[in-house]
Amino acid sequence: MSVGDQPVKINHAFREELGLVLEGDGVNYCYQCGACVGDCPSARFSEDFNPRQIMLAVLYGLEDEVVGPDSPVWQCSNCFTCFDRCPQDVKPIEVIIALKNLMGERGIVPKGVDRLVDGLMQTGRSAKVTSATHRRREELGLPPLPELDLEPMRKLLEAAETEGEEPE
Amino acid sequence: MKYAFFPGCMIQIRYPQMEAAVRKTVPELGIELVDLPELGCCPDPVFFKSLHKLDWLTLAARNLVIAERAGLDYVTICSGCTETLAEAAHLLNDDADLRARVNERLATIDMSYEGTVHARHLITVLRDEVGLDAVTATVKKPLEGVRIAVHYGCHLLKPRAIMQVDDPDHPTIFEDMLAAIGATPVDHTERIICCGKSCRDCDLPEQMTRTVLESIHAADVDIMGVICPSCFDSFDTGQLKLARKFKLGFSIPPVYYFQLLAVAQGLPAEAVGLDRHKIKPEKLLVGAGAG
Numbered sequence: 001m002s003v004g005d006q007p008v009k010i011n012h013a014f015r016e017e018l019g020l021v022l023e024g025d026g027v028n029y030c031y032q033c034g035a036c037v038g039d040c041p042s043a044r045f046s047e048d049f050n051p052r053q054i055m056l057a058v059l060y061g062l063e064d065e066v067v068g069p070d071s072p073v074w075q076c077s078n079c080f081t082c083f084d085r086c087p088q089d090v091k092p093i094e095v096i097i098a099l100k101n102l103m104g105e106r107g108i109v110p111k112g113v114d115r116l117v118d119g120l121m122q123t124g125r126s127a128k129v130t131s132a133t134h135r136r137r138e139e140l141g142l143p144p145l146p147e148l149d150l151e152p153m154r155k156l157l158e159a160a161e162t163e164g165e166e167p168e
Numbered sequence: 169m170k171y172a173f174f175p176g177c178m179i180q181i182r183y184p185q186m187e188a189a190v191r192k193t194v195p196e197l198g199i200e201l202v203d204l205p206e207l208g209c210c211p212d213p214v215f216f217k218s219l220h221k222l223d224w225l226t227l228a229a230r231n232l233v234i235a236e237r238a239g240l241d242y243v244t245i246c247s248g249c250t251e252t253l254a255e256a257a258h259l260l261n262d263d264a265d266l267r268a269r270v271n272e273r274l275a276t277i278d279m280s281y282e283g284t285v286h287a288r289h290l291i292t293v294l295r296d297e298v299g300l301d302a303v304t305a306t307v308k309k310p311l312e313g314v315r316i317a318v319h320y321g322c323h324l325l326k327p328r329a330i331m332q333v334d335d336p337d338h339p340t341i342f343e344d345m346l347a348a349i350g351a352t353p354v355d356h357t358e359r360i361i362c363c364g365k366s367c368r369d370c371d372l373p374e375q376m377t378r379t380v381l382e383s384i385h386a387a388d389v390d391i392m393g394v395i396c397p398s399c400f401d402s403f404d405t406g407q408l409k410l411a412r413k414f415k416l417g418f419s420i421p422p423v424y425y426f427q428l429l430a431v432a433q434g435l436p437a438e439a440v441g442l443d444r445h446k447i448k449p450e451k452l453l454v455g456a457g458a459g
Contacts, residue, residue: 022221022259022266041362045375074368077376078214080251080326084336100218110368113215120216124208127181137180140188140441145180146205152277153208156226159276 011061017102018058024098029088030055036082036092042075049075051082051092058095067102074100074110121157124148169297172235173201174253174287176246177209178397185441186397189426190245190290192440193433196306197298201243204234210244210252213323214366217252225266226273228256232287233279242287245426247396251323251331253287258330289324291395291425292333295341300348308434310350314451315389316428317354317420318342319380321399322362336360342393345425349432353393358383363402377402378410385418390451392422400424404446421449428452 019025036051037043043050049072057065066073073096082092103109120126129145137145179186194201210228211217217224232253235242244250260267261283271280288296294303325336334341337360343353364376381403384392394400403422410416423442430440437443437452 022225041364041376042367042372045372045379046370048370049372075370075372076367077322077362077364077372078366079322079362081322081336083327084329097218097221101221104219109219113219113368116212116215117219120209120211125177125181126209126212126216127177129181133181133184137184140184140439142184142188142191143203146203146207148208149206152206152230153227155277156230156273157223159273160220160223160226163273 008060008062010059011063014061014063015058018095018098021098021101023091023094024101026090027055027058027092027095030059030090030092031088032056033087035085035087036090039081039085040077041079041081042077046072046075048072051076051096054096054099055090055092058099066099067106067108069108071099071103071108073103122150124150124153169198169293170200170202170240171243171293172238172240173203174207174210174231174235174242174244174249176244176249176397177212178248178401179246183397183400183424185444186245186400186424186426189424189430189440192435193306193426193429194290196433197294197303199243199293199298202238202240204238206234207231210246210249213248213252213255222270224252225256225259226270228252229260229270229274229281230277230279232257232260232285233274233281235287236282236285241285243290243293244287245290246398247289247321247323248398250287250289254330255327257283257285257287289333289395291324291341291345294345300344303345303348303429304350307349307432309432311346311428311432311452312350314351314391315354315387316346316351316391316393316423317356317384317387317389318346318359318393319363319384319399319403319422320360321394321396324395342395342425346393346428349429351428351432354387354389356383356387356389363399363406365398365402365406373402373406374410374413377406378414378416381407381410381416381418381420384420385416389420391428391449392420393425393428394422395425397424408446419447421445421447423449423452
């Protein structure tokens with residue numbers, strides 16, 4: 001990731017869009033100290049992932065670099081070390097999660113992640129129940145898995161979709 | 169001590185041996201777990217949160233309300249569930265506008281988040297509420313001579329200000345709990361690095377998992393201790409894949425803390441599924457501490 005050689009014109013519209021995602025606006029306080037980098041495990045093992053550089057690209061509003069198909073944000077380990085290290089309370093991990101939310105809105109989602117999220121939406125659970133699940137639980141003397149009433153969770157997600165719309 | 173029980177999807181469905189270990193060990197410790205059958209996924213703090221953050225918070229808030237209505241605090245047994253529920257409560261308690269926004273959604277199912285519920289990992293409850301001595305008092309077969317290296321994982325400890333469990337850079341809670349059941353905790357150089365399970369679009373998961381495994385291998389141990397089903401997954405099936413790909417030439421059995429506690433309390437290893445692990449902890453199967 002690089003901010004290039006040309007003078008940068010800040011893309012404020014993109015920063016405003018990011019700011020609408022919960023905690024996406026923390027980046028505004030980033031002063032580029034790099035405290036987020038030293039103990040970042042993804043930065044340690046990958047040349048493409050550097051949370052300070054991602055924050056800088058966001059500050060410039062370099063949309064393609066941070067939410068385009070080649071964005072490195074999915075290399076984040078979600079370990080929260082940068083959250084703890086940041087002296088400005090930027091919460092780089094949460095800015096990165098906000099960027100992933102925007103990628104999702106643009107339909108750019110890594111293989112497998114959408115399947116996992118769809119499964120959760122359909123079953124209320126994030127792992128797949130099979131006949132082996134029930135058998136194994138019984139062998140271990142565990143109570144049967146409760147049948148889940150999905151209606152309340154569906155209603156909450158529907159409420160989210162209609163939020164902001166005018167009532168009919 | 170009575171708690172609402174949040175077992176989590178991954179443990180209930182993929183690693184029920186961990187749930188069995190918890191259910192079979194806590195009565196001895198004076199803990200009563202109350203099942204709440206309407207609980208959904210926490211939801212997962214990595215993938216679901218990464219696609220729909222406000223939905224993630226809303227579904228987490230619903231889970232929090234379910235315990236509030238029961239008048240109980242949560243104990244969780246997965247680090248991911250712990251992180252989601254603790255972070256959701258923190259966000260909602262810290263920001264009145266956000267809470268109002270989420271409560272507007274919850275109102276569609278006649279719920280309201282009040283901010284009276286705490287969620288803590290069971291291992292934290294054991295240290296802080298039960299106490300190390302009381303844990304030791306339940307041990308019938310101390311794990312004497314069993315050398316165990318700890319993999320902390322991330323979400324039990326971080327973010328520090330929200331989780332409030334231990335110093336994430338120099339944690340001791342896991343080693344203290346191992347010493348309490350007679351095992352020998354063994355230090356290693358990569359004790360607090362991430363297992364890498366959440367990284368996508370890259371080879372980082374295998375690099376991180378391998379780094380942890382090689383660090384533990386160098387420490388010459390019998391077992392690696394884990395506290396989270398996602399980390400377990402990395403070091404169980406994940407280790408088998410790595411071993412084939414990189415011809416590692418060693419294998420280290422990962423074991424969940426409460427399975428260790430179960431064996432120390434005198435339960436047979438089979439009762440908590442240790443005989444069915446892909447990488448078998450031979451030291452426990454042949455009779456730990458039997459001497």
